[in-house]
Amino acid sequence: MTGRDLLAIEDLDRSELERILETSLRMEEVGRRDVKKVPTLRGRTLINLFFEPSTRTRTSFEIAGKRLSADVVNFSPSSSSLTKAEGILDTAMTLDAMDPDAVVVRHKVAGVPKRIADALDAPVINAGDGAHEHPTQALLDLFTVWQEKGRIDGLTVTIIGDILHSRVARSNLYAFSKLGAEVRLAAPPTMLPPAVESLGVKAYTSLREALEGADVVMLLRIQQERLAGCFFPSIREYATAFGLDRRKLRFAKDDAIVMHPGPINRGVEIAHDLADQRPSVILDQVRNGVAVRMAVLYLCAGRTPRGGVRREGS
């Protein structure tokens, strides 16, 4: 990882990804114990700085931190004194002055975790920034596929949905390509990012072609309120053309698995009966999220206590 921050999968190389996966495997074992706690980060402070509301990711980071014995503080500016009067960097530096050992940042605008990381001494972990990246989501998806398939290399991964606005899609396309998978994106033309094939993936507007031979089918949440009418005509039309059901899934490999970062829109991007049982692994993803975030926290915040080694240039 770049320094001790985790800002983007784009910045990581293969060996760093593999190291996180192997560390996650050890952390996953902790989660299966009677006492789900190890002293690894005892005495360290972790701040969840969530400028954008999120229950799932924040809870996952919180549980991960607590299983490592860190002191976890949640800071959600919407519920604090933060208004437009205090800028993001002022907020972050205020928290930094309280000497946290890691800061987990989510913001609705791409690039904010990077700007905060540039300004802070503490390691910064990106928990999702706009339509840029959501690195720990991609890592938990990698881990889940690795557990299911025993490998990443040579797999075909098809990501379906609103790629244009998806940080999950961006992080995943880097993560899976770097480990040797073929990544395909499928969406209506209005929801494919411009020049996306320059990132080393293939873009499809035919769901059938995108699914043929796929080992992994990954669905993205459609943000109905934001999109309908501008990027596609209606939810009904989207569900008909790109919603996944068992009939369309037949185009993929027989043993293909179905993934979704949640929260799911039943009947929109995924059929009701497909969401709850195999080949869906949606709840395994959630479970693995804790292990992967434990690994990331350990690797970012566990090596040198704060004050031990200061990053250069900060």
Add this chain to the structure above:
Amino acid sequence: MGRIWIRGGRLLDPASGCDEVGDLLVEDGRIVAVGAGLEAGDGDVIDAKGRWVAPGFVDLHVHLREPGEEYKEDIASGGRAGVAGGFTALVCMANTHPINDDPSVTEYILDRARQESPARVYPVAAATRGLAGEVMTEMVALFEAGVVAFSDDGKTIMDSNVMRRVLEYSGLVRVPIITHAEDRTLVCDGVVNEGAVSTRLGLPGNPAVAEVVHVARDLLLAELSGAHLHVAHVSTAGAVALIRAARERGVHVTAEVTPHHLTLLDEAALGYDTNTKMAPPLRGSSDVEACRAGIADGTIDAIATDHAPHAVHEKDVEFTAAPPGVIGLETAVPVTLDLVRQEQLSPLEWVRRLSTNPTRIIGRPGGSLAVGAAADLVLIDPDRHWIYDPAKGYSKSRNSPWAGREMIGRATVTIVGGRLVYDVDRGVLVP
């Protein structure tokens, strides 16, 4: 004021085509003699060996922020930054507070400029009241108050009928209508060039076609009305091609390009530095190449900085929330000398685009070294190496994408109306 002898410089006069080493004598605010081996007499002597001597540069596109946003810039600081960058005249945009849509604001700006600015200041008035794009301003009254053009710069007149009437009505005053050509509905919420860079950054893209569509409309309306349309900050290959074709069929169109659109790529935004956010955005390499070809072949007449000061606290925010724009007065010379070093412009043609053409576009004197012309002059050392530090510059703001960069080439002396106003070793000297 007395006399100034400028001796042994390379005289570059696009108006006459002169490019030769010689001397130049300034007396009582005017050029009184030009030639090789003038006999030196009384007065100050400036040794110009190794320097280029050119008519003063005229920046067609500057935001001086006064009245109303003096914490970003004011007429005094902007004027100082201008002469330190080699500009003897600045054309300032109307988006001040209050907006320059009334003669009283024009008169205020001109009055402040006379008292405070070492550079000449030529105000642009809003084309529509309140820059709202609805009702045209009192063009005759504003013209008589001293404006040199009309523009809703920063905003775009989206209503095509309003734009048509503004162009037609401008026939009464015969000054250019400057268009900030970006179709707002296509820009949508875009903040960086749409393409691989917006995809990688996860930021909303502003497509090149937003500019091209709008330039196409404005060219057609200019053709219909016969008015003089000036296209601000051209950034796309499509716009360059449309302007070239329009001029060939006789449309009265002129155009400018900024130093940043000539030299920086959209990739500069990959670190989320808000000092790489401008409107229109930095583009990809094919657009940059087309702009360079356009300035080289004369399709684009002028280099203009779109000097847009913003305070640090305004830029140090989320990328989407940061105001667009960068300062450029003090870096335009070294940055655009890149085109001379790459042999896309001769020194003479480079001066034409910074001096002679801009003065022609706004119909003001200047842009020439002819005997009798006002002594607005600049000396350029094309080889001088220096590091640009905005904190040490004259602008009040620091929002430059070139902060900390090594620069090659610099204005070393600036003279306005026969008065030495800047010397690189002594700084700005007056007022």
